[in-house]
Amino acid sequence: MARRVLLIEDEPNIIEAVSFILSRDGWTVHTHSDGLSAVERVRAHPPDLVILDAMLPGRSGFDILQELRGDPATQALPVMMLTARGQARDRDLAMRLGATHFMTKPFSNAEVLDRVRALANG
Amino acid sequence: MSAEVPAGSALAGSRIRARRLDAGVAQGELARRIGVSPSYLNLIEHNRRRIGGKLLNAIARALDLEPALLAEGAGGALVARLAAAAAAQHRPGAAPEEFAGRFPDWAALVDAQARRIETLEGQVSALGDRLAHDPELSASLHQVITAATAIRSTASILAGGETLDRDWQARFHRNIHAESLRLAESSRRLAGYLEAPGGDPGGAALSPQEQVERFFEAMGHHLPALEGARPAMHPSEIAAGAPGLDAAAQTLMKHRLESYRADAAALPLDEVAKAWQDSAEPLAMAARLGQPLERVLRRLAALPAGIGPPRAGLVVCDAAGAILQRRPLDGLTLPRGGAACPLWPLFEALTQPGRPLRAVARLPGESADSVLCCAIATIIPGADWDAAPRIEAVMLMMPQGAEPSGLPERAVGPGCRLCPRRGCLARREPSLLPRLGEEALTAPETPAIVTR
Numbered sequence: 001m002a003r004r005v006l007l008i009e010d011e012p013n014i015i016e017a018v019s020f021i022l023s024r025d026g027w028t029v030h031t032h033s034d035g036l037s038a039v040e041r042v043r044a045h046p047p048d049l050v051i052l053d054a055m056l057p058g059r060s061g062f063d064i065l066q067e068l069r070g071d072p073a074t075q076a077l078p079v080m081m082l083t084a085r086g087q088a089r090d091r092d093l094a095m096r097l098g099a100t101h102f103m104t105k106p107f108s109n110a111e112v113l114d115r116v117r118a119l120a121n122g
Numbered sequence: 123m124s125a126e127v128p129a130g131s132a133l134a135g136s137r138i139r140a141r142r143l144d145a146g147v148a149q150g151e152l153a154r155r156i157g158v159s160p161s162y163l164n165l166i167e168h169n170r171r172r173i174g175g176k177l178l179n180a181i182a183r184a185l186d187l188e189p190a191l192l193a194e195g196a197g198g199a200l201v202a203r204l205a206a207a208a209a210a211q212h213r214p215g216a217a218p219e220e221f222a223g224r225f226p227d228w229a230a231l232v233d234a235q236a237r238r239i240e241t242l243e244g245q246v247s248a249l250g251d252r253l254a255h256d257p258e259l260s261a262s263l264h265q266v267i268t269a270a271t272a273i274r275s276t277a278s279i280l281a282g283g284e285t286l287d288r289d290w291q292a293r294f295h296r297n298i299h300a301e302s303l304r305l306a307e308s309s310r311r312l313a314g315y316l317e318a319p320g321g322d323p324g325g326a327a328l329s330p331q332e333q334v335e336r337f338f339e340a341m342g343h344h345l346p347a348l349e350g351a352r353p354a355m356h357p358s359e360i361a362a363g364a365p366g367l368d369a370a371a372q373t374l375m376k377h378r379l380e381s382y383r384a385d386a387a388a389l390p391l392d393e394v395a396k397a398w399q400d401s402a403e404p405l406a407m408a409a410r411l412g413q414p415l416e417r418v419l420r421r422l423a424a425l426p427a428g429i430g431p432p433r434a435g436l437v438v439c440d441a442a443g444a445i446l447q448r449r450p451l452d453g454l455t456l457p458r459g460g461a462a463c464p465l466w467p468l469f470e471a472l473t474q475p476g477r478p479l480r481a482v483a484r485l486p487g488e489s490a491d492s493v494l495c496c497a498i499a500t501i502i503p504g505a506d507w508d509a510a511p512r513i514e515a516v517m518l519m520m521p522q523g524a525e526p527s528g529l530p531e532r533a534v535g536p537g538c539r540l541c542p543r544r545g546c547l548a549r550r551e552p553s554l555l556p557r558l559g560e561e562a563l564t565a566p567e568t569p570a571i572v573t574r
Contacts, residue, residue, distance in 0.1 A: 011268050011271075011272060013272035013276065013297040013300065013301055014268065014271055014272045014275065016276075016293070016294075016297060017272060017275035017276045017279060017294075017297070018275065020279060020290070021275070021279060024284075055264060084263070084264045084267035084268055084271070105267050105268065105270075105271040106267060106270045106271035106273075106274045106275070107271065107274075107275070108274070108275075108278065109275055109278045109279065109282075112275075
């Protein structure tokens, strides 16, 4: 069975490009665009890995990450955070909240693939 | 006058030498005119002999100068600023007093350039702050980066060399086209935002508070259009017509102007002028005029020439010590951004809201000016039950004359990095300055504050 990745991102063209490259690599890609219901989505259909954008409508990616890490069911779930703001404090915050990896936009496709594979093998 | 030149004029010899050379008088000739040997004059000129008042007067007469020019040298504030400028460039060995005494015009130029650098650094800092905190700028940058991400990722798929079916290709081309349009639009908005309002290239780097401050500086801190029983203009009209303000500065300006108008209505110019003539003391004026002290302090720093104190500065801060409003006193003010010396009475007032404080603040340096400070903090209640109140402190600064005031002095500084004082309990970080001689005042075992 293909491994599942949940891409939580609200930009449709980024969703399409990232979904395409991951699908082509053999992943089953699910997407979700709303920050408010993102945690429920993870709990309802737990993926093998989450790619989480920091800026989402309704709720920030940092808040979502914090809640995931506070729940024993999702505590160990690999989460790669994406952000358009590359400041050190965002990286620090993400890592402090328990992100497995942090990636700054604009990223390269190869970078995303390499990191997703590494996290899945983990 | 026969007393020796005081310690503060220890470099009078350098000034004598500079003035003598300027006048084209040989050392031997000047020595002859004043009745001393050339070798003794040489020792004086190299600051190896202290010079008495009688001899100083004789030299001044011989060179056709005011004795004070030789004794006092350059202004203490100028010397302090030159010292700070030298320290900022890591030149601890510089001799600012000698430099200012010998080359006053060049010293003024160096000072002006140092101030310009300070202003530009402030603008850079404000721009950096904007990049980090301005929500509009942050949103614009986010748009640009998001579009760039989508384009990069999609283009990379198309350029990857793998065969894509026609539908996917068309889809990705459409996406790139849409994102390129978004990138163009968001870039244009970003560029427009970074350009100064009104085409002023300096304005973009100014924070809203600095934009408002610049307006008040240009107006001399007095607005005739808001004075009188029937003011010529409404605060919102002035705010709307003020040049070079962004939206945030407009909002801030309106509040400032409304506060100004309220003060002007409560304290008409003629009443303030009369009260000042009768007693040039803010607390007595507040009692006589039946107005809160903080309003009187603000008003005294917003009067036209000829009314109230000849020169006045003002600083207003909130409970966090953030500076909300400034009017410099002869170029002296408190820095923004939490870098101010905490020993200013303004900040002490925050710890005792409602208690008027008065102190003579003395800046470091042998010939630094003293400043009479009157301060008070007030609690402004919230509109709802249990709402947190707002606390604001106001400090009026007036020059303290040469004559003793009878008030105890308090040592303050320009901020730790530019303050040479040793043993200061309030120091937050080491000074950039070399140790500039011994200080008579060390701060602050006992706060030198007079309360009434």
